[in-house]
Amino acid sequence: MTIDSTESALSATTSCGAPTAAVALFRSLGDPARLAILRRLAEGEARVTDLxxxxxxxxxxxxxxxxxxxxCGLITSRPQGRATLHSLARPELLDLLASAEQLLAATGDAVDLCPTYGSNSIGPEESTR
Incomplete structure (x- = not known):
């Protein structure tokens, strides 16, 4: 993705300046099950039963x-007989996942220690109860 296309994709923003499309993208990637599904689909097509x-x-x-x-436009599906095969829609998603892994390696997985979103934290939904 070029700088111009990145700026274009991030141009729609929320009232606080957060890009709405980027927020939706990262929310879709933020669920552990969806991330696991995407990582599996990075290896190739899969049926629901495989997933x-x-x-x-x-x-x-x-x-x-x-x-x-x-x-969200991240995967595609196609019928094959009685089954449906699912695959990644865009190869750039592999680049994004690889970049995230590099960032985690570079930060020493400090994100996991984040008091808000880390593995031992109380999530934002739970902290308001």
């Missing part, structure tokens, strides 16, 4: 996550 065994969730839950990813 169910990979992420360990119910078929209906995996299907709901696939619908979210498809609605």
């Amino acid at each position: 169910v065994s990979c992420v360990g969730l119910a078929q209906s839950t995996v299907s709901a996550h696939l619908a979210c990813l498809r609605d």
Whole structure:
């Protein structure tokens, strides 16, 4: 992605200046199950049953996550016989995931220690209760 296309993609912003499309993208990537599904699809096409065994969730839950990813334009689906094969829609997603892994390696996984979003934190939803 070039700087011009990045600026264009980030031009629509919320009232605080956060890019709305970027917020939606990172929210779609922020769910552990959806991220696991995307990592599996990075290896190649998969059926729902393949993804169910990979992420360990119910078929209906995996299907709901696939619908979210498809609605966000991150995956595509095509019928094959009685099954449907799912795959990544854009190769740039692999670059994004690789960049995230490099960033995590460079920061020593400090994000995991973040008091708001880290693995031992109380999430924003829970902190308001």
